Amino acid sequence: MTPQILDRTVPGSQIGNPTGAYPIFDATGSTIAPRRWNTAGSPLIYPSEHFSTALLEKLVHGSGRLQPNQHFIQLTFPKGLSYEVFSPPALPGWDEMPATVSKAFGERWYGERRSAILIVPIGVARLYRNILVNPAHPDSRAIEASLLQPVFWDRWLFAA
Template identity: 30%
Template sequence: MQTAWRIVHQNHISGAFSGEGARLGGGRWNSEGFAIVYAAESLSLALFEIIVHLEFKAALKLYKAIPVNYPETIVEILDPSTLPEGWNTPHPHPSTLLTGNHWIRQGSSAILQVPSAIVPIESNLLINPVHPDFQALEIGDPIDLPLDPRVLEKLK
């Protein structure tokens, strides 16, 4: 089993693995209307992914980290070389939206491993909450973000 991390606002813990937030607002790898759960291979990458999107860094105190264990057999890996130049611009690129939407429509796997737009040599995981293999995930209990206070001081 491998472990990934999802960071969510404490008010959204109960629906953290529903994909509802991404379905309503879209994301880098999905258009509105497509439910996807975003996670990262490491807690530090998950934290970094949240930090770049937060307007008020002090809000990190309101977030929780949730570990999720998964078998490697339910993961499909996207070859980063298939992505066009500029796929990792600050706003979602049409190629990433099409890739994620196609993956959800096809239902080819419960998890799609994709490169992080922020740290492209590391990976994020897209989780399909309606795929039959979603049941193989072991979702852990939410924990407080184990942050050194200096992190918030430096991010003001």
């Protein structure tokens, strides 16, 4: 993959607990509980392209339980930011569990600091994407976050 430069601004969404141990737009949680694309040694931030897919990710990683005090921020990935788009055919096994193939890929991308963001498919909804942020990349400081807004969990999400 070759890094490219965004020719427009791109939106994103991140959900978290503003009174929790870590800020919403922070990679610390990914060092404690690494996910598909990182290890404890390669901290990443996992926003989604859309609020709905950020909500889906919270439901998946919360095992379907409501997490208290959830808020979201809208992110702006500015024009001129470096990025890469992951191509699933280029990495067979990226979606297997355990996620050793994708973790190795993400750790290498993090360490090489080729781009500020990496756009990857969401494992549970592959048509949609997460926008991984490498906080060690100097361009990541250009990403802007909105003010916090509360997440309202609709009861229909949990109706039997």
